[in-house]
Amino acid sequence: MTFRFLLLIGLSCIHCFANASNLTLYINKGSLTIGTSFISACAFNADENLNTKSEIIELDVNEVINITVINTDSLEHSFTIDGFIDSNNAIAPFQTEVFSVSFPNPGTFRYYSDKSYGANIGASGIFLIGFPNESHFFWNLFDLNKQLTHDFANLSETSYPADYLPELFFISGTHYPFTLEDPQTKVVINNGQSCIISVVNSGYMDHVLHFHGFHVEILSAQLAADRVGWSKDTIPLKKGEAMTFRLVANQVGIYPVHDHNLIAVTNAGFYPGGMLTQIQVLP
Amino acid sequence: MKNLFILVLAFAPTYIMAQVTFDLYSGMDGSLVLENGASTNFWGYGFIGDEMSLPAPFLNIPLDSDVTINMTNTSPESHTIHLHGLDVDQVNDGVPQTSFFIAPNESGTYQFNANQSGTFLYHCHVTTTLHLTMGMYGMITVNAPNNKLFPGGPGFIQEFKFLTSDLDVSVNNAPALAYPFHTIRPDYFMINGLSGDQITSDQGINTFSEGATALRIGSMAYSRIVYHFPEELNAVAHMSDGRPIPAFEVTELEVYPGERFSLIINPFIGFSEPISVEYYSMITGELLATNFIPVNDLGVNIHSSSLSDNGVYPNPSHGMSRVFSSLGGKMVIFAPTGRMLNVYNLREGDNFIDLSAFSSGIYLMQMPDGSTLKLIRE
Numbered sequence: 249m250t251f252r253f254l255l256l257i258g259l260s261c262i263h264c265f266a267n268a269s270n271l272t273l274y275i276n277k278g279s280l281t282i283g284t285s286f287i288s289a290c291a292f293n294a295d296e297n298l299n300t301k302s303e304i305i306e307l308d309v310n311e312v313i314n315i316t317v318i319n320t321d322s323l324e325h326s327f328t329i330d331g332f333i334d335s336n337n338a339i340a341p342f343q344t345e346v347f348s349v350s351f352p353n354p355g356t357f358r359y360y361s362d363k364s365y366g367a368n369i370g371a372s373g374i375f376l377i378g379f380p381n382e383s384h385f386f387w388n389l390f391d392l393n394k395q396l397t398h399d400f401a402n403l404s405e406t407s408y409p410a411d412y413l414p415e416l417f418f419i420s421g422t423h424y425p426f427t428l429e430d431p432q433t434k435v436v437i438n439n440g441q442s443c444i445i446s447v448v449n450s451g452y453m454d455h456v457l458h459f460h461g462f463h464v465e466i467l468s469a470q471l472a473a474d475r476v477g478w479s480k481d482t483i484p485l486k487k488g489e490a491m492t493f494r495l496v497a498n499q500v501g502i503y504p505v506h507d508h509n510l511i512a513v514t515n516a517g518f519y520p521g522g523m524l525t526q527i528q529v530l531p
Numbered sequence: 532m533k534n535l536f537i538l539v540l541a542f543a544p545t546y547i548m549a550q551v552t553f554d555l556y557s558g559m560d561g562s563l564v565l566e567n568g569a570s571t572n573f574w575g576y577g578f579i580g581d582e583m584s585l586p587a588p589f590l591n592i593p594l595d596s597d598v599t600i601n602m603t604n605t606s607p608e609s610h611t612i613h614l615h616g617l618d619v620d621q622v623n624d625g626v627p628q629t630s631f632f633i634a635p636n637e638s639g640t641y642q643f644n645a646n647q648s649g650t651f652l653y654h655c656h657v658t659t660t661l662h663l664t665m666g667m668y669g670m671i672t673v674n675a676p677n678n679k680l681f682p683g684g685p686g687f688i689q690e691f692k693f694l695t696s697d698l699d700v701s702v703n704n705a706p707a708l709a710y711p712f713h714t715i716r717p718d719y720f721m722i723n724g725l726s727g728d729q730i731t732s733d734q735g736i737n738t739f740s741e742g743a744t745a746l747r748i749g750s751m752a753y754s755r756i757v758y759h760f761p762e763e764l765n766a767v768a769h770m771s772d773g774r775p776i777p778a779f780e781v782t783e784l785e786v787y788p789g790e791r792f793s794l795i796i797n798p799f800i801g802f803s804e805p806i807s808v809e810y811y812s813m814i815t816g817e818l819l820a821t822n823f824i825p826v827n828d829l830g831v832n833i834h835s836s837s838l839s840d841n842g843v844y845p846n847p848s849h850g851m852s853r854v855f856s857s858l859g860g861k862m863v864i865f866a867p868t869g870r871m872l873n874v875y876n877l878r879e880g881d882n883f884i885d886l887s888a889f890s891s892g893i894y895l896m897q898m899p900d901g902s903t904l905k906l907i908r909e
Contacts (some may be wrong), residue, residue: 257813304680412814415713453814454755456787458615460624463774474779480772481616482789501621502629508789510712511752517711519660520628 269316275339275361275371277401279319282422283515287394288401290361290371291421296320301421302373304386304432304446305359309378312350319343319499325361325371330470330488335362354378355468356490358448365400368408370421372450376492379444379467385435389485389523390418391512393453408452415524417451417512424513424524435505435527437497445493449485455512455523456484461503462527464493482508497529549596551645553588554579557633557655559606561585561666563703565719567728571703572664574655576612579603585724586694586751587669590653592645594675594682600641604633610667610673612641615652615789616773617671619643625656630657632657646684648675648685650747650791651892652694660712664702668751670694673773680745680769680883685778685795688742695786695823696721697810712846720810720820727822735805735825738798740844746801749791754810754819756786759805764826765849767909779907788813797845799853804827824899841898847907850887855880860899864889864906 276298291301307313319339327347328335339345353358360372374386391414399405419427427433437443440445445464449455452509463479466472470490485491507523508515515521545638556899561573561583570842592598604610609632613625623641624630633639655667670692672767675682702709709715720726725734728764738744746766749758760766768781772794785793805823856862856877864872875884877899889908896904 274566410815413714414814415711454787456789458789460537460613460626461618461621462618463618463772478771478776479774480790481618482772482791484785484787484790499618501624503621503624503628504629508787510663510788511715511753511813512713514660514711514713517713519658519712526629 266304269307270316271305271312272316272318275317275319275321275325277369278403278467278493279398282416282418283426285394285416285516287416288364288369288397290321290369291442292317292359292371292373295492299421300370300418301430302388303339303373304373304383304429306378307351307375307377310350310352310356312348314345315349317345317347320414321364323364325366326363328362328436329357329375330355338363351375351377353468354374354492356448356492357470358450358488358490362452365403367450368400369397369448372492373449374446374448376444376446377381379492382494383437383441383443385443385445386418386432387445387447387525388418389447389449389451389455389507390421391453391455392416392418393493394516398437412452414451414453416514417507417514419523419525423515424521427525433525435495435525436530437495437527438530439497442496445495447485447493448490449487452487453509454486456508457505457523458482459495459503459505461499461501462495462497464495466491467494468492473531495527497527499531500531503527503529549593550599551592551596552599552601553590554601554603555585555588555612556603556605557610557667558583559608559665561882563666563724565700566729571698571700571705572706574606575666576602576669585666586696587653587667589669589692589694590671592671592673594645594648594673594816596645598643598645601638602633602641603638604635605751606671607635609634610652610655610657610662611658614641614643614671615654616791617643617645617651618647627657636773636874645673647773648673648680649770650749651773651795652749652751652789652791654751660715661702661706661709663751664698664715664717664753665702665706666696666698668694668696669810670747670749672747680793680795681775684775685769686743687745688739688794690745690747692747693722694749694751695756695808695810696724697754708848715753717810717819720752720754722808722821729841730824732825732827735827736796738796738826738828740828743795743797743893746794746796748786748794750786750788752788752810755813756812758784758786759807759809760784760796761802761806762851763799763802763804764806765799765845765851766794767796767849767907768792768794797847797849798826798828799851800844802826841900841902841904843906844851847851847909848886849909850885852884852886854882854884854896856882856899858899862899863897865895865897
């Protein structure tokens with residue numbers, strides 16, 4: 249095991265005694281069934297069992313985390329965070345690397361493997377930094393074609409074809425209606441409270457989320473930084489985007505949130521499905 | 532018959548609370564004439580007594596109105612009205628799984644208070660992937676008093692509304708064969724239901740020097756839309772999704788499915804160049820089509836008595852401005868304190884000067900004939 253102290257940013261005086269924590273991630277690759285769809289997948293999981301929902305990592309601002317990444321796959325991977333850990337790193341097959349990182353500002357960041365088929369079949373996860381006093385929810389957007397995941401996995405394809413036909417649209421490793429079963433995906437909140445929603449677009453396409461019943465404030469954006477502070481109900485997330493929203497629940501009820509690129513609210517063509525979840529505001 | 536009546540409920544010194552009612556119907560028997568002369572089917576809404584249209588009727592609502600939309604479904608399938616961006620409560624949200632649907636030959640009512648000015652949309656939320664490509668959408672504007680984009684916001688003397696959309700002609704020709712829905716690919720691209728050469732100057736923008744023009748932009752397309760505003764339009768974005776945003780000058784504006792923007796334009800006098808509107812695939816990023824919105828500024832006579840034979844346009848200025856001078860000679864720009872800031876050599880007639888180096892504020896322009904104009908730099 250080697251130790252890489254790749255980038256340690258911004259230990260300001262305010263947080264000079266910030267906590268350090270440790271985490272182990274496993275890069276797993278294999279095949280599994282989501283709903284009725286059999287796909288190949290790769291993910292960063294908490295143990296050696298493949299799960300399409302990559303781990304969510306929550307940190308305080310300036311908190312240093314030491315992440316031990318164990319590659320259980322037979323191909324090389326990376327642990328990349330745009331702007332923090334570049335893709336020059338490599339985790340050899342069946343090897344382990346340790347990465348240390350901290351973030352000087354609150355917000356959402358995406359980590360992923362950009363080596364081999366990594367992110368193309370789902371090896372992509374979320375860092376949420378800060379916002380300690382509100383409840384947190386997480387949406388990791390991903391689009392895929394079932395056969396293409398197998399083609400990536402067996403290396404018969406190495407890049408997206410020009411005629412890419414996305415047919416499944418995931419939020420955090422699954423699609424509607426299973427999105428409603430994940431307490432980190434379905435937003436449940438009491439009326440009068442606010443919450444933080446942390447979103448990354450890990451897919452190949454741009455996506456655009458529409459909130460029913462609410463506008464949300466954009467608190468951070470890695471690509472559309474000029475939109476921080478805007479209050480919107482329909483928010484584009486370009487490929488690779490990572491955004492943080494604050495939702496203030498001011499009316500009771502159940503309200504959908506979905507991709508307004510409407511081919512993405514289907515499961516292999518069936519409506520409703522795909523990138524669709526709900527906000528439930530309790531009295 | 533268009534049924535829009537406003538009942539004044541109460542007078543207050545600063546606003547009028549109104550009650551607005553719209554009577555709409557939904558149908559599935561529309562016929563849309565395409566640019567090539569062929570026709571395809573569309574589903575949509577119309578005011579009761581009027582022809583159904585694509586897009587559906589644009590609804591104008593005074594700010595703070597209590598709004599009722601009665602919808603009668605004359606079609607053989609269920610439909611709803613989702614009030615996109617208006618943040619209505621669950622029962623009025625128009626999502627059949629969480630609200631209600633309106634079955635064939637039945638009627639339903641949606642009610643809400645329009646408490647935010649701006650640009651919004653409405654559309655059917657039943658089997659949305661299909662019903663939107665079939666054409667069931669329209670625009671709603673909630674209008675602040677005194678021709679302002681929002682209370683305290685920029686004013687305008689006229690407004691134009693542009694709703695971009697697209698459809699997959701094969702789906703509209705045979706919607707029963709539309710499955711699987713994820714394969715829907717738009718191949719016909721519209722602004723307010725028109726495409727290509729169907730968009731003539733009658734559907735374009737005529738502006739005047741007497742005041743600014745508001746543009747309300749929304750998209751129900753499956754494509755990513757990119758507007759290209761010529762620099763001489765002096766386009767400034769002020770709102771998105773029915774909320775004020777920090778104003779910014781814009782020459783290129785992306786509008787994703789479901790997004791809306793409100794802008795103010797102040798074109799140069801005599802400006803005549805179209806706004807181009809591009810449609811890009813949301814999957815591949817490929818440019819699929821371009822439409823053009825004609826723009827003609829008719830306020831060519833800035834040499835008017837009200838301007839004492841001299842003029843600057845637009846004013847407020849966002850950078851480049853057109854200055855009309857009755858005489859050739861030097862024009863001097865002063866700060867309000869009287870400090871001279873710059874000197875320009877003007878010819879008699881039209882001159883174009885770049886004021887972008889000046890920070891926001893009020894300046895005085897001493898013209899070659901000795902008269903003084905006030906210039907506002909935004």
